[in-house]
Amino acid sequence: MYRYDEFDATLVAERVSQFRGQVERRLAGDLTEDQFKPLRLMNGLYLQLHAYMLRVAVPYGAMSSKQMRRLGEVARKYDRGYGHFTTRQNIQYNWPALVDVPDLLDDLADVEMHAIQTSGNCIRNVTSDQYAGATAEEVEDPRPYCEMIRQWSTFHPEFSFLPRKFKIAITAAEHDRAAVKVHDIGLRLYKNDEGEIGFEVIVGGGLGRTPYVGHTIRKFLPKKYLLSYLEAILRVYNLEGRRDNMYKARIKILVNAEGIEKFAEMVEAEWAQIKDSGIDLPREEMERINAYFAPPAFEKLPDQSEALEEKRASDKDFARWLRLNTVGHKTPGYAIVNISLKPIGGVPGDISDVQMEAVADIAQAYSLDEVRATHEQNLVLPHVKKDDLYAVYSDLEKADLATANIGLVSDIIACPGLDYCSLANARSIPIAQRISERFADIDAQEELGELKIKISGCINACGHHHVGHIGILGVDKKGEEFYQVTLGGSGAEDASLGEIAGRGLSSEQVVDAVEKLVGVYREHRQDKERFLDTYRRLGAEPFKEALYEAA
Amino acid sequence: MKLLKLSRGRLFPALEEPLAEVSLEDWRDNPQEHADATALKISNDTSLADVKCDLAGFSTIILEFPAFKDGRAYSQARLLRERYGYTGEIRARGDVLRDQLLFMARCGVDAFEFTGDVDGANAAMSEFSFAYQPAADDLAPVWRKRLDRAAAA
Ligand code: HEM
Ligand code: SF4
Numbered sequence: 001m002y003r004y005d006e007f008d009a010t011l012v013a014e015r016v017s018q019f020r021g022q023v024e025r026r027l028a029g030d031l032t033e034d035q036f037k038p039l040r041l042m043n044g045l046y047l048q049l050h051a052y053m054l055r056v057a058v059p060y061g062a063m064s065s066k067q068m069r070r071l072g073e074v075a076r077k078y079d080r081g082y083g084h085f086t087t088r089q090n091i092q093y094n095w096p097a098l099v100d101v102p103d104l105l106d107d108l109a110d111v112e113m114h115a116i117q118t119s120g121n122c123i124r125n126v127t128s129d130q131y132a133g134a135t136a137e138e139v140e141d142p143r144p145y146c147e148m149i150r151q152w153s154t155f156h157p158e159f160s161f162l163p164r165k166f167k168i169a170i171t172a173a174e175h176d177r178a179a180v181k182v183h184d185i186g187l188r189l190y191k192n193d194e195g196e197i198g199f200e201v202i203v204g205g206g207l208g209r210t211p212y213v214g215h216t217i218r219k220f221l222p223k224k225y226l227l228s229y230l231e232a233i234l235r236v237y238n239l240e241g242r243r244d245n246m247y248k249a250r251i252k253i254l255v256n257a258e259g260i261e262k263f264a265e266m267v268e269a270e271w272a273q274i275k276d277s278g279i280d281l282p283r284e285e286m287e288r289i290n291a292y293f294a295p296p297a298f299e300k301l302p303d304q305s306e307a308l309e310e311k312r313a314s315d316k317d318f319a320r321w322l323r324l325n326t327v328g329h330k331t332p333g334y335a336i337v338n339i340s341l342k343p344i345g346g347v348p349g350d351i352s353d354v355q356m357e358a359v360a361d362i363a364q365a366y367s368l369d370e371v372r373a374t375h376e377q378n379l380v381l382p383h384v385k386k387d388d389l390y391a392v393y394s395d396l397e398k399a400d401l402a403t404a405n406i407g408l409v410s411d412i413i414a415c416p417g418l419d420y421c422s423l424a425n426a427r428s429i430p431i432a433q434r435i436s437e438r439f440a441d442i443d444a445q446e447e448l449g450e451l452k453i454k455i456s457g458c459i460n461a462c463g464h465h466h467v468g469h470i471g472i473l474g475v476d477k478k479g480e481e482f483y484q485v486t487l488g489g490s491g492a493e494d495a496s497l498g499e500i501a502g503r504g505l506s507s508e509q510v511v512d513a514v515e516k517l518v519g520v521y522r523e524h525r526q527d528k529e530r531f532l533d534t535y536r537r538l539g540a541e542p543f544k545e546a547l548y549e550a551a
Numbered sequence: 552m553k554l555l556k557l558s559r560g561r562l563f564p565a566l567e568e569p570l571a572e573v574s575l576e577d578w579r580d581n582p583q584e585h586a587d588a589t590a591l592k593i594s595n596d597t598s599l600a601d602v603k604c605d606l607a608g609f610s611t612i613i614l615e616f617p618a619f620k621d622g623r624a625y626s627q628a629r630l631l632r633e634r635y636g637y638t639g640e641i642r643a644r645g646d647v648l649r650d651q652l653l654f655m656a657r658c659g660v661d662a663f664e665f666t667g668d669v670d671g672a673n674a675a676m677s678e679f680s681f682a683y684q685p686a687a688d689d690l691a692p693v694w695r696k697r698l699d700r701a702a703a704a
Contacts (some may be wrong), residue, residue, distance in 0.1 A: 011681055157625065285697060
C-alpha cells in the first residue's frame, strides 16, 4: 500500500487546519452558510435532510487494517455507531456535528486519511478494481496509477472549479469491476499487439439524468504520458464545458455535443502542446510509487489446502460462502474474500463500528493487513491463505458479516434516498430491504445466479440504476413515491444502459414486479444464461408483458 | 475593494491607479481609437488561440472570475503565462475569494481585486507548504523535491 511521506502528511495536516479555521469562522458568524458552503463542499461535508453528512475518501478503495479500525472508532466517537460504504469506494458518516468535524478529520489524518476530493466540482477520488494486486486477470496493478492521479489532482490549481464534478476510474483486467465505461474518464490498462502496456482512454460516460456509455478517444496511451494526457482532457473540459446549466455541465454533454472525433482532436491538439512540458512524472518517481505496491510477502504454498477441503466437505454453509464470496487469487494457496454488506433485510453498505473493528482485526490476522471497498458497496479481503479461510469465515460470522450473496439478487446497490437525501423523490433503502427479504431463501437465490439490482431515489442515479440488470428509479408522482423499472443495463465490460420497462409502479407493486421479472427469466433461460443474457436474447417484450399484464 | 499585488509569495496592497482599460472586442474593432489603452480585458469565454494580437503591448491583462464556481480563467491564466509567454500583470476581477487566491496565483495571476482583509489573504496564501503538480508559478512539485532529496542522500 502507499504510505505517506512527509510531503503527503504535511499537505493533509495543512488541509485540516485550513478547514478548522473555516469552521471557526462559520461558527463565529464571520461566514454565512452561503459563503461556507463551497468551503465545506471542498472537504466532503454535505448538508442533508436531517444533519451534516461527511464523505471520507478511500483512495481507490484501499485501506490498511489500521485505517479500517480508525473508521470504526470515528463512527463511535462522532457518529451514531455506523458508517455507510458508497458506490464510489468511499465511506459516509450521516450524523457528525459541525463543531466536531475538524477533530474528526484530525483523527483521520493520523492514519493518512482525509475527505479531500469527495465533493465539489473537482477531480474526485479515483476508483479502481477492488481485486487490484490480487487477481490473476490483470496485466498490471492499476493502483500505482491511481495514486499518481491522486497526487496530481490533489489541490490542482487549474481544475478545482470545473463545470461539474469529475470522476476517473481505472481497470487493468478484462472483467471490468470499476465500471470504466460510465465514468467521465475511464482508463483501461492492457497489453497491445506490440506487447507494450498502456491505457485505452475512454471519455464521456456517466449516469445521472442523461446517461451515456463512454467513447474511446485514444486506443493506446503510453503509461508515461498519463498525467499530461489527463491534463489536456481536463483543460479542454474546463474551458469548453457548459456552465449555464448544471444538468448539462458534465463532460459527457460536451463530448456528445462536439462529436467524439472532434472532441478527440481538441484533446490531441492540446496534448501536443503540453506533452513534454514537465507535467508527467519522471521515471524515478513512477518507480518510487510503484514500489509501494510491490506484491506483499506471499508464502510459497500448494494451491490445494487440505484443511479447507475438509471443512468444505463437512460444513454446507461454509461451502456455499466459499462458492459465492471467494474468488481466485494470482498466488497459489491464496484466495480473495468478499465481505457482503447486504445482509437480508439490511441497509446496503451500512456497517457498524464494531463490525469495522472486526474487519480490521481479521485483515490484520489473515489478509496481510489489507481491506478494500468495492463500488458495489461491499468489502474485500484481498490476500487470504486458503488454509485460513475457515477461520476468516468463522470470525466474519461472529461479526454478522458472513452473508453469502455476492452478485446475487439480494446483493443490491441502493443510494441513501429519501431516508437521508434532500434531493430524493422516493425511498431506496426500504425497497432494497423488502426485495432482499422477498428473496431471502439462499438456495433459490443461488439457483437464480447473477442478478444485479440497483436502486436510485432520483434521477441523479447515485444508485447506478441505469446499469442494473434490473434498475429501479424513484420518481415523484403528485407527491407520491413511485418507481420506474429499467431493464438490461450493465456497468461491466459489456456496458449498456437499461431501457425503461413502462409506467411507474407504487412501492407496494415494485417488489412483486421484481418477482415477475425473475419469473420470466426462470421460464425462458437456457443453460447457464444469466438474467441479463436472457433479457438480451429475448428483448424487453416478455418481461414487459409480465410486468403489466392485468396489473 | 482593494488591489493586492503579489510579490515573492506575499500580497501587498497597491495604489489603485485608474487603468486605461479596453475589452478585447473593442480593441479589435478599433485599435486606433484605443491606442492609449494599457489594460486588456479578456472575457472568460474567449479562446486565447483566437486572440491573435500583440499581448506584450499591454501592461495588464484582466481576467474574469464572475462567480467562484466559474473556473475558466484559471486555464486562461496558465495559457497566457505558459503558452503565450505573457509576462505583464494578470489581474483577477470578480468573485475573488480568500480561499482561491493561492490557486489563482499558482495559475499565474499576480494582482487581485479583493474585498477581504489583507492579513487573511496572506494567511490563505501560506496555508500549504507544497504542491503536487507543476503550474505557472515556480513552485517545484513534490516529486521534484523527492528526487532532489534522494539525490542529496
Ligand atoms: C446523500 C447525499 C448525496 C447527494 C446530495 C448526491 C447528489 C448527487 C448528484 C446531484 C448527482 C448527479 C450529478 C450529475 O449528474 O452531474 C449524483 C451522482 C452520483 N452520485 Fe450522488 N449524492 C449523494 C449520495 C451518494 C451516495 C451515497 C453515493 C454512493 C452510494 C453516490 C454516488 C453517486 C454516483 C456514483 C453518481 C453517478 C453518476 C455520475 O456521476 O455519472 N452519491 N449524486
Ligand atoms: S440518487 Fe438522488 S436520492 Fe439517491 S442519493 Fe443520489 S441524489 Fe439522493
